[in-house]
Amino acid sequence: MxxxxxxxxxxxxxxxxxxxxxxxxxxxxxxxxxxxxxxxxxxxxxxxxxxxxxxxxxxxxxxxxxxxxxxxxxxxxxxxxxxxxxxxxxxxxxxxxxxxxxxxxxxxxxxxxxxxxxxxxxxxxxxxxxxxxxxxxxxxxxxxxxxxxxxxxxxxxxxxxxxxxxxxxxxxxxxxxxxxxxxxxxxxxxxxxxxxxxxxxxxxxxxxxxxxxxxxxxxxxGFVDVFTMVKKIDYPRDSQTHNITAAVHPHLQDRDFCLLRPEDPLFQTFSGEALTYKGSEPLYPFFINECAYYEKGVALSLARKRRVAVxxxxxxxxxxxxxxxxxxxxx
Amino acid sequence: MxxxxxxxxxxxxxxxxxxxxxxxxxxxxxxxxxxxxxxxxxxxxxxxxxxxxxxxxxxxxxxxxxxxxxxxxxxxxxxxxxxxxxxxxxxxxxxxxxxxxxxxxxxxxxxxxxxxxxxxxxxxxxxxxxxxxxxxxxxxxxxxxxxxxxxxxxxxxxxxxxxxxxxxxxxxxxxxxxxxxxxxxxxxxxxxxxxxxxxxxxxxxxxxxxxxxxxxxxxxxGFVDVFTMVKKIDYPRDSQTHNITAAVHPHLQDRDFCLLRPEDPLFQTFSGEALTYKGSEPLYPFFINECAYYEKGVALSLARKRRVAVxxxxxxxxxxxxxxxxxxxxx
CATH class of the missing domain: 3.40.630.10 (Zn peptidases)
Structure with a gap:
């Protein structure tokens, strides 16, 4: 062929x-x-x-x-x-x-x-x-x-x-x-x-x-950029009540598919403290703050991007x- | 006094x-x-x-x-x-x-x-x-x-x-x-x-x-602008199923408190037709497309604005x- x-x-x-x-x-x-x-x-x-x-x-x-x-x-x-x-x-x-x-x-x-x-x-x-x-x-x-x-x-x-x-x-x-x-x-x-x-x-x-x-x-x-899901990150939670103790950080909210780098802000606790991304690899976040995933323990998902030849x-x-x-x- | x-x-x-x-x-x-x-x-x-x-x-x-x-x-x-x-x-x-x-x-x-x-x-x-x-x-x-x-x-x-x-x-x-x-x-x-x-x-x-x-x-x-609720408008609905047949028009969506004038677009039907505001008085819309009000039969509320001396x-x-x-x- x-x-x-x-x-x-x-x-x-x-x-x-x-x-x-x-x-x-x-x-x-x-x-x-x-x-x-x-x-x-x-x-x-x-x-x-x-x-x-x-x-x-x-x-x-x-x-x-x-x-x-x-x-x-x-x-x-x-x-x-x-x-x-x-x-x-x-x-x-x-x-x-x-x-x-x-x-x-x-x-x-x-x-x-x-x-x-x-x-x-x-x-x-x-x-x-x-x-x-x-x-x-x-x-x-x-x-x-x-x-x-x-x-x-x-x-x-x-x-x-x-x-x-x-x-x-x-x-x-x-x-x-x-x-x-x-x-x-x-x-x-x-x-x-x-x-x-x-x-x-x-x-x-x-x-x-x-x-x-x-x-x-x-x-x-041609080519398509494919985002392959690598891992999911849960909200910080209270160990006793299991209630979340932070929201997605304002700098991350709504920035789906914008590269998240190590030490970028991830969450802001309800008392006002910023928590950062502790991963070692820059990855693409998506499903950031999806309503239905609170109960599934997912605050956001992270993907690796790869160009696929079609x-x-x-x-x-x-x-x-x-x-x-x-x-x-x-x- | x-x-x-x-x-x-x-x-x-x-x-x-x-x-x-x-x-x-x-x-x-x-x-x-x-x-x-x-x-x-x-x-x-x-x-x-x-x-x-x-x-x-x-x-x-x-x-x-x-x-x-x-x-x-x-x-x-x-x-x-x-x-x-x-x-x-x-x-x-x-x-x-x-x-x-x-x-x-x-x-x-x-x-x-x-x-x-x-x-x-x-x-x-x-x-x-x-x-x-x-x-x-x-x-x-x-x-x-x-x-x-x-x-x-x-x-x-x-x-x-x-x-x-x-x-x-x-x-x-x-x-x-x-x-x-x-x-x-x-x-x-x-x-x-x-x-x-x-x-x-x-x-x-x-x-x-x-x-x-x-x-x-x-x-x-001083003075406060007070928005007094005048009336509520429901979504267009199917007379038999009572399902809504239109969404809030894209030109109105998110424009809470922007004056709505007679003949301004209000809804867009699911088949694509625009429906306009048929009232005779320009009024201020709010609670536009509020989730909880679908069941209450309210697509938006309309208010008259008045300056109140405090x-x-x-x-x-x-x-x-x-x-x-x-x-x-x-x-």
């Missing part, structure tokens, strides 16, 4: 767009409701070669405008959780995760949808982020490149959690490809029009890219598939 | 500082915890002429980081609610409001604390606000003037809800004087260091002012009280 010959990848005939996986992250909730309305209206005229499944993932949490009812749904899709025992008094989201796995999966199986795009918000100043479990899923990286080009005014990053497919725990891991599309800052339980519009435009570009890919377009290669790609044709099948036969 | 003769008002020996009335408004929660720690540490040395009662108002909601458990505590202090029947299965906050009324009140009674300062946060871009039920409570207006002078970099407004003492429903209405001290923007469930510090400094200035007042200082008169004041002396008593006797 020559250097510039596109990598040939299977088409993506079935895509799922999910919102309300966290019931108080409202951009996705209202976008999914709007898409469902559109789909109902367009069902008759526009079957098309692309099947788009639109899902409000956690209806009960959405109805109550809470992140979850019993447990965080977006931590329920690991192999172990999906295949563990289900006692009668199971948490609501454990039952729900199996229903969603039946609808969109089964995770790891041939019947799974080709791409899951799961919509989220954060209170952190993160702009638009893709969050994925692979730094070499060319589909996700090409979609990201496409959005970067189409939405040049939107700060945009690709975050990589280095977790195996089996251990990956979020809803987007159920698809053959998948990512969370995260937009912030926005308080949970609030919808801000600019974030809603950015998410709507972003999802439209995702679907446009998939249609072009499926129709046989060639996408040229090859040109195009969809496999019928001939490619037969050739590939024949070559497998020959082996 | 001559024009510049200070109005003489009773001293304020007992002040209450309350936080966690809404359990997910974290500036007040952490400030009250810090003040309680300070008080414990200073109890022995500093009795002083000012008694400061520090109260975490809704411990159960605070523990769960929710606004409330059953009903909004800060709507439970009207005369009717405080004096209505209490069935066995009463909402948690109904019981709690009576306990707080016993501690800080009784509302309207001689035994009530002299001043209640109740700490709140909002997701709206409101800076620091006093919210009170009177536009002629010289104590509250003088304290506000003091904070304006002491914190010149902080946007600061005085909001007036024109509701009678009897119908007033919030915790601060239990004191002889009282106001909510509201700081935003901040997502509920999040503490931002700059807001925490502003609230800490603000409360310190409130207490300093009361100490000076009690010690007999004369405070010169007279000079000083604390009554023993002679004043005897003179006042004697003159009442004579009548």
């Amino acid at each position: 020559e250097v510039d010959e596109p990598v040939r990848l299977p088409r993506l005939p079935r895509v799922a767009v999910c919102g309300g996986t966290h019931g108080n992250e409202l951009s996705g909730v209202y976008l999914v409701r709007e898409l469902l309305k559109d789909l109902r209206e367009k069902d008759a005229e526009d079957g098309g070669p692309l099947s788009v499944l639109v899902v409000l993932s956690n209806p009960r949490a959405t109805q109550q405008c809470r992140r979850y009812i019993d447990v965080d749904l977006n931590r329920c899709f690991s192999h172990a959780t999906l295949n563990g025992p289900v006692p009668d008094a199971s948490p609501y989201e454990i039952i729900l995760s199996r229903k969603l796995n039946a609808l969109l999966g089964p995770k790891g199986g041939q019947g799974a949808v080709d791409l899951v795009c799961d919509l989220h918000n954060t209170t952190a100043n993160m702009g638009l982020c893709f969050i994925a479990y692979s730094d070499s899923d060319w589909i996700c990286l090409h979609i990201f490149k496409h959005l970067q080009r189409q939405m040049p005014d939107m700060p945009m990053r690709f975050i990589h959690y280095d977790v195996s497919k089996k251990e990956s725990y979020s809803l987007d891991s159920v698809g053959k490809h998948g990512f969370a599309l995260e937009i912030g800052p926005q308080p949970h339980g609030v919808v801000r029009s600019t974030n809603y519009t950015a998410m709507k435009v972003g999802v439209q570009h995702v679907l446009d890219w998939v249609r072009h890919f499926n129709s046989g377009s060639v996408f040229e290669g 090859p040109p790609i195009r969809a496999q044709t019928e001939e490619d598939k037969q050739a590939s099948f024949a070559s497998e036969e020959e082996e | 001559e024009v510049d003769e200070p109005v003489r008002l009773p001293r304020l020996p007992r002040v209450a500082v309350c936080g966690g009335t809404h359990g997910n408004e974290l500036s007040g929660v952490y400030l009250v915890r810090e003040l309680l720690k300070d008080l414990r540490e200073k109890d022995a040395e500093d009795g002083g002429p000012l008694s400061v009662l520090v109260v975490l108002s809704n411990p159960r909601a605070t523990q769960q980081c929710r606004r409330y458990i059953d009903v909004d505590l800060n709507r439970c202090f009207s005369h009717a609610t405080l004096n209505g029947p209490v069935p066995d299965a009463s909402p948690y906050e109904i019981i709690l409001s009576r306990k707080l009324n016993a501690l800080l009140g009784p509302k309207g009674g001689q035994g009530a604390v002299d001043l209640v300062c109740d700490l709140h946060n909002t997701t709206a871009n409101m800076g620091l606000c006093f919210i009170a039920y009177s536009d002629s409570d010289w104590i509250c207006l003088h304290i506000f003037k003091h904070l304006q002078r002491q914190m010149p970099d902080m946007p600061m407004r005085f909001i007036h809800y024109d509701v009678s003492k009897k119908e007033s429903y919030s915790l601060d209405s239990v004191g002889k004087h009282g106001f909510a001290l509201e700081i935003g923007p901040q997502p509920h469930g999040v503490v931002r260091s700059t807001n925490y510090t502003a609230m800490k400094v603000g409360v310190q200035h409130v207490l300093d002012w009361v100490r000076h007042f009690n010690s007999g200082s004369v405070f010169e008169g 007279p000079p004041i000083r604390a009554q002396t023993e002679e004043d009280k005897q003179a006042s008593f004697a003159s009442e006797e004579e009548e």
Whole structure:
């Protein structure tokens, strides 16, 4: 294969767009409701070669405008959780995760949808982020490149959690490809029009890219900066009450993806003292002061940045598939 | 009485500082915890002429980081609610409001604390606000003037809800004087260091002012811009599902206290259409897109601005009280 010959990848005939996986992250909730309305209206005229499944993932949490009812749904899709025992008094989201796995999966199986795009918000100043479990899923990286080009005014990053497919725990891991599309800052339980519009435009570009890919377009290669999560830092806490004793330092607050260097200020205690970053390696902070992570013991996450070379790609044709099948036969 | 003769008002020996009335408004929660720690540490040395009662108002909601458990505590202090029947299965906050009324009140009674300062946060871009039920409570207006002078970099407004003492429903209405001290923007469930510090400094200035007042200082008169709430506007909603169908328009979002004129954009629907303000009078919007008010049917509130002349004041002396008593006797 020559250097510039596109990598040939299977088409993506079935895509799922999910919102309300966290019931108080409202951009996705209202976008999914709007898409469902559109789909109902367009069902008759526009079957098309692309099947788009639109899902409000956690209806009960959405109805109550809470992140979850019993447990965080977006931590329920690991192999172990999906295949563990289900006692009668199971948490609501454990039952729900199996229903969603039946609808969109089964995770790891041939019947799974080709791409899951799961919509989220954060209170952190993160702009638009893709969050994925692979730094070499060319589909996700090409979609990201496409959005970067189409939405040049939107700060945009690709975050990589280095977790195996089996251990990956979020809803987007159920698809053959998948990512969370995260937009912030926005308080949970609030919808801000600019974030809603950015998410709507972003999802439209995702679907446009998939249609072009499926129709046989060639996408040229390039580079993507990938932020790989290295570690998480908790708030300072009182050893007895476990209450936090400091807030994120004003110099760090809202500076997601700005390099944090050793001895930079990290926290300011409630009595007024500054605490600094004691790590030895400069790293990129993100999810700084995310509301939902107080209970998870995470004040911020830290990432290493790396430039990833993305090859040109195009969809496999019928001939490619037969050739590939024949070559497998020959082996 | 001559024009510049200070109005003489009773001293304020007992002040209450309350936080966690809404359990997910974290500036007040952490400030009250810090003040309680300070008080414990200073109890022995500093009795002083000012008694400061520090109260975490809704411990159960605070523990769960929710606004409330059953009903909004800060709507439970009207005369009717405080004096209505209490069935066995009463909402948690109904019981709690009576306990707080016993501690800080009784509302309207001689035994009530002299001043209640109740700490709140909002997701709206409101800076620091006093919210009170009177536009002629010289104590509250003088304290506000003091904070304006002491914190010149902080946007600061005085909001007036024109509701009678009897119908007033919030915790601060239990004191002889009282106001909510509201700081935003901040997502509920999040503490931002700059807001925490502003609230800490603000409360310190409130207490300093009361100490000076009690010690007999004369405070010169002046003017305060008072924003009197005129009406509330709900989000556009679907008539069947009651779901909102639009977000606050990007041109209005974060522009609290910037004059809204007839035909200015108000909302942007989820399908992209702009809706304008149909009122005939230019008014000042506030609590724009406050998270907790979605369920109350309030997208924003509108106020009329008026400049109020505040007279000079000083604390009554023993002679004043005897003179006042004697003159009442004579009548």
